Amino acid sequence: MDVALFISILTITIRAGTSLLYATIGEILTERSGILNLGVEGMMIMGAVSAFAAAFHTGSVWVGVITAITVGGMLALIHAFLTITLRADQVVSGLALTIFGSGLASFLGQRLGPGGQPLVGQVGPRFEKITLPLLSEIPLFGDAMFRQDILVYGMYLLVPLTWFILYKTRPGLHLRAVGESPHTADAMGLNVSGLRYFYTILGGMLVGLGGAHLSLAYTPGWTENLTSGRGWIAIALVIFATWDPARAVVGALLFGGVNAVQFRLQAAGTTIPAAFLNMLPYAFTIIVLVLITWWEAFRKRVGAPAALGIPYMREEAV
């Protein structure tokens, strides 16, 4: 494979993987606390539409980013209130969040343009690529890794930071405790509900940020169904990563790579019909999920936090 092709594929891989990775890291944090939030797709698409709308009207991508984070966090708060305080079924609440978010994003996308017009087709501000001096000179990888937008660089920092906090610090230990054994965590004096609220909202914020990367950097602008299942792929990636932020990187690169190959093939004028290329990420998700589930079962490992999806009631015994 020639060098230029490799660099081009790696560049698209990283760009495509970034929004996925933000969403995956967010969902890992949420699920680690014991809350399953299937609303990722809904929060992500709301993040995307609100980020673009805010950036479009203010002219500032950063206002867009902050809006997306806020919106993601607020939607996650609904889920947190329903599932933690009111102990509603987490699966149904998450699905409701996805349906609600997708509907609201579609509604807003048709009304938030200039003068109440649709946002579709509008051109707004976007994150430009920033070339990092020295680092971008690294042979082979420098060009692909360090000629990216700033949200990609944010990701480079976020992943090791999350990993470090999760496995090497006291707050990370507390997070894992409430997800594995909330009764023990409660006995230790931890505020189980409070921590679950915190990480559900934090997770929603990161998912919203992933949506912002889509509409402000990856494919700038707003189109109906912009996320096209990326939120669900992120949930699959959480399982793939066995709830470990470091392994999530591998997953996001794999899926970004599928996107990149799809992109390159289309650009090269392949005879494979576009529909089949577009199926790749979804088919790939199923195959990867089957393999990883089979492999983890074979190794007799349980990756999921033990209390995932189970509401916590102090009064009710384990």
Added chain:
Amino acid sequence: MPFALRLEKRLEESQLTAFLVPVGSLLLALAFGAVLLQAVGADPWRTYTAMLEGAFGTPAQWIEGDFYALTETLVKATPLMLCGLAVSIAFRMLFWNIGAEGQLVMGGFAAGAVALWLPDMAPWLPRWVFLPLMALAGIAAGAAWGILPGLLKAYVRVNEIITTLMLNYIAILWLQHLYYGPWKDPKGFGFPGTAQFATFTWLPRLFGRVHLGLVFAILAAIFIWLVLSRTRWGYEIRLIGENPVAARYAGIDIARNIILVMFLSGGLAGLAGMAEVAGISHRLQHGLAVGYGFTAIIVAWLARLNPWGVVVVAFLLAALLVGGDQIQITMGLPAAMALVLQGAILFCMLGGNILTRYRLRIVRRLPAEVVQVAQEG
């Protein structure tokens, strides 16, 4: 905060709240929608009136014998009922089938394939066999699309939420490929869609655009109700859903049940797809996958997985969808308003549901020192 919310378990489910919660949820959702409409500069009262009249018609129209609005609501209620039943039977045993949309599309695809190609391949077949064949093809294709994640769940324990959902995208892209590509009507002026089916493959209409699919849906509801309440199989499904551990100890073959239930679930959604293409569009084209499979999740849950409840709730949510279309046509407001309201109703129901089982108490939080003293003492 000096006050905190506390939940206390009720000894028995409250009948009054069981009635008040759905009503309150609807009102709260409408209130939220009103705020949203106001925010984008639309008149909530006029919008809701337009939705209501769009879905049910006006008394003046009824007197003139014009039931167009109501029949359109029944047209949309038909696939919602079938998919709602499909989803609810799977949810009964805690199999989260989010794939009714894809199963519906595959059912429509298979029925369409029969209608498009079989008359030419086998012209000697009597005409009356085509509709039953299309129904069988639709059921089989939907069931196959449902069994695949069922098998993966039963034997490899792969998360079915993800697999059923991913299969939706694959089915939709597959159908798009066909009517944009190889199956496109050469005489269709470039319009994406297949040629129209021969008229003898059309489902008979009952009134307005309401077709025989509505009868399928009612029969399916009776069938599901009989299975769940009168058969051993139904008992096993309910037991697995209520207590999987006990079910396993009772010697129930869970893997076998997952596959059977997904056959039934996918088959019903596939039948919905068949009814849509044979009863409404009479061709394969854009507009088959419009989210019935997702709305069906809300239908199933609001109906508390009860087959008769599904029939009623499907009708009500269909009215919401038709009302949404109506405000798009007459007021230029996004039809997605209906989806927003659906989601909001579901949220409120989810939150309100707890009130039937628990009493919500606002309690005064004691200052930390007092608690400490009490604990030490």
